[in-house]
Amino acid sequence: MTAAKHDVFQAIADPTRRKVLRLLAKGELPISEISSHFPVSRTAIVKHLNILSDAELVSGHKAGREKIYRLHPEPLTEVREFYELFWENKLSMLKHVVENDGTKGIKRDEDQEGTGSKGKEI
């Protein structure tokens, strides 16, 4: 049941949500405080928090009449793994381009996977 309803990549796609995360990096905050940093309505911020929560990037707990949100950066490792995929490749890519001028296809192997499935692909 660790299956997050919302994808991490999709969660950080929105600039407002990224700013919320940066805000929570400094420490946990109640909704009212969070929304005071944005020009949009509190309701809109709550929706963003729900999306971040679905991606397990934040969690909220009631404290009196407030709901305090806290950051959980762990799911961001998936993002890290993704861009590192290209970090390793960057040098070998460059090599290919230099070798054969990069004007024609290089490999073109087959696999035909199909992205329709839900298979936690990074």
Added chain:
Amino acid sequence: MTAAKHDVFQAIADPTRRKVLRLLAKGELPISEISSHFPVSRTAIVKHLNILSDAELVSGHKAGREKIYRLHPEPLTEVREFYELFWENKLSMLKHVVENDGTKGIKRDEDQEGTGSKGKEI
């Protein structure tokens, strides 16, 4: 004119687009080859390629009747910088939680920026 129409974060938000990037990491490919790896229509893939192109993650050049696409991983540094923002913070966050049990707010400084502007915020 380096102003990308599409945000890098938003570009990599879609799983199909991430797979396209992984595909192009192995070498440049024409549209027909790329779309052969997906269950969706060629038209859909072209739209994805346009979005990736707007984010300057790929570029395409005509070669005969084919259009060859090539990866440009550079914009992903922005993603990396974002991710690292939380890695630095992770230890100090943990420290805070341990120190005061994390049941109450920690800092709550003000800034009120407003995310409406186009200001290249990571």
Added chain:
DNA sequence: TTGATTTAACACCTTTTGGTTATATGTCAA
């Protein structure tokens, strides 16, 4: 030249996203 291949450009459709307002509900402080 003709036909197959590959991309380009539309028009169209459905669902999701990001936002709004209005109306409860629960909680602290006098």
Added chain:
DNA sequence: TTGACATATAACCAAAAGGTGTTAAATCAA
């Protein structure tokens, strides 16, 4: 107990996202 405060929830909306199919144009190979 009465406000004021903080969150919750519902109904609604416009625009964007992700997809489809159709048609046209360019190019390579016979």
